[in-house]
Amino acid sequence: MQPKPPYKLYIIDFFSKIPWIIVGAFTAAISLEVILIPNGLIDGGITGISMMLSEILGLSLSSLLLLLNIPFVLLGYIHLGKRFAFSTMLGIIALTLSTGFLEVFPPFLFGSSILLVFIGAILLGLGIGIVLRNGGALDGTDVLAILISRKTSYSVGESIFIINIFIFILAFLMFGLMGAIVSIITYFIATIVVDIVRT
Structure with a gap:
């Protein structure tokens, strides 16, 4: 039996990762819509900004997630390649659809x-x-964190946490000291899990 050509292996590998990207997006959406948002906690990054704008303006979280992440998908396309950009766009769309779906149900x-x-x-x-782990991202700051980790000694999880410090300052202004502290602790734990799963 002849070995498969490299391009076929590339295609098989690429499509085998798509279901995992969707699963990851839905898992993150459950955390946001079922636990974090109903309990006054906030995520970091573009997702966190979207959560705050959704709270202030009364707009749909799912719509804001999609719109605010588009520039970072373009950044990923320029610096990390077409495959990464496609996988990231897929992840963001899956997260958008998942949060939109879960918004319908009461917490x-x-x-x-x-x-x-x-x-x-x-x-x-x-x-x-x-x-x-499967070649995409769910948030614009994930794209920035990957770029930072390639240029510095910081891991992706550490880079994500550093980028998001200012988000939690805004969380302090919106949700008070306790809400901000619990959000920071939540996100710090999440970044540790990110590095464990990714590696």
């Missing part, structure tokens, strides 16, 4: 327990990590 998990924070953080980190 059912409430509270400020440490367990809830851990579950939300682990699901978020798991979702982001799965998508990154």
Whole structure:
């Protein structure tokens, strides 16, 4: 039996990653819509900005996620290639559709327990990590973090956390000190999970 040509192996590898990108996006959407948003917690990056704008302006989170991430998809296309840009766009669209789908259902998990924070953080980190591991991203800051990690000694997870410091300052202004602190802890846990899953 003759070995498959390289381009066929490339196509098979590429399409085998698409379901995982969708799974990762849906996992992150569950964290956002079921745990973080209903409990006044905020994500980092473009997702966090979208969450705050959604709260302030009353606009759909799913629509904001798509619109605000488009420039970063273009940045990924320029610096990281067409495959990465396509995978990232797929991840963002999957996240947008997933959050739009979950927005329809009333939230059912409430509270400020440490367990809830851990579950939300682990699901978020798991979702982001799965998508990154399979060649895409779910957020514009993930694209920036990948570029930073290639130029510095920081990991992708550490880069994501550093980029998002200012997001949590805004979270402090919007949600108060306790909400900001819990959001930081949640996202810090998520970034650790991102690095574990990605590697």
